[in-house]
Amino acid sequence: MELKAEEEEVGGVQPVSIQAFASSSTLHGLAHIFSYERLSLKRALWALCFLGSLAVLLCVCTERVQYYFHYHHVTKLDEVAASQLTFPAVTLCNLNEFRFSQVSKNDLYHAGELLALLNNRYEIPDTQMADEKQLEILQDKANFRSFKPKPFNMREFYDRAGHDIRDMLLSCHFRGEVCSAEDFKVPVQVAKETLRLSTLPSPGLHTIWKVLYIQLGPRWASTAEDHEGWDWQWAGDNAGHPAG
Structure with a gap:
């Protein structure tokens, strides 16, 4: 009897819906995209802004990584004027x-x-x-x-x-x-x-x-x-x- 009760309890657990996950997520804009409302222009605009921001983030990160592996360096030169220059050996x-x-x-x-x-x-x-x-x-x-x-x-x-x-x-x-x-x-x-x-x-x-x-x-x-x-x-x- 106890084993059967445990099976019924486990089987009764329902997975969290994406709307519930989005409403509790701190990722900005995700709750507006996956809301309980019907598909509307508001949700489409939020999805478009979210995907655009994600694309810009990936482009910037990729460009910075490529810039790092180019190993750029800066050489600073100071020019000093000499009245008489001796030719070196x-x-x-x-x-x-x-x-x-x-x-x-x-x-x-x-x-x-x-x-x-x-x-x-x-x-x-x-x-x-x-x-x-x-x-x-x-x-x-x-x-x-x-x-x-x-x-x-x-x-x-x-x-x-x-x-x-x-x-x-x-x-x-x-x-x-x-x-x-x-x-x-x-x-x-x-x-x-x-x-x-x-x-x-x-x-x-x-x-x-x-x-x-x-x-x-x-x-x-x-x-x-x-x-x-x-x-x-x-x-x-x-x-x-x-x-x-």
């Missing part, structure tokens, strides 16, 4: 210490191992990692059959195969005047760099500096005449792998 750090196109067969014969292009048996190491076109050129240059080596000078190689400011400087203006490669002087200070690098156990280009230092001597250092506001350092002072 410029250092170009090339990844390639030497231009591969300028390396000759004689250079490879004498300094191929120092350039990390050949091993101690005059063979090309790690051929599978090299560029196909450069590997073909290197194989042709590394063919020393019936080759008669010529005297080799590290300073001449450095000047010939190193980077030239005339090839790298595309445009230059300072204090409203046009400047060119002739306005720059290249200070070469190998002695200090060699003393610093000679303490490192790393192979490759460090060895080149040691050989260069031995051939040229500790006095091979030239400092150019400094123009007012000019200071320039050659890109070759920052070493990288020469292949490329």
Whole structure:
């Protein structure tokens, strides 16, 4: 008997109508749309206003989310006038210490191992990692059959195969005047760099500096005449792998 009474009690619960839910909802306008009145112009206008407001809300939220993911930022600049401007020191750090196109067969014969292009048996190491076109050129240059080596000078190689400011400087203006490669002087200070690098156990280009230092001597250092506001350092002072 008790079980049957509980079933009748549960079965007698009626779901809440949408009119009852709308009348108790705090959502503005919902009670006017789903009212107990018959369909009228008033209910249609309330429904139209409600749907329009909902559409505007969705558009604004979508636009704000898209704006956020564009990650806009503001950069503020302060302009300061200076009566005299000193040209800053410029250092170009090339990844390639030497231009591969300028390396000759004689250079490879004498300094191929120092350039990390050949091993101690005059063979090309790690051929599978090299560029196909450069590997073909290197194989042709590394063919020393019936080759008669010529005297080799590290300073001449450095000047010939190193980077030239005339090839790298595309445009230059300072204090409203046009400047060119002739306005720059290249200070070469190998002695200090060699003393610093000679303490490192790393192979490759460090060895080149040691050989260069031995051939040229500790006095091979030239400092150019400094123009007012000019200071320039050659890109070759920052070493990288020469292949490329």
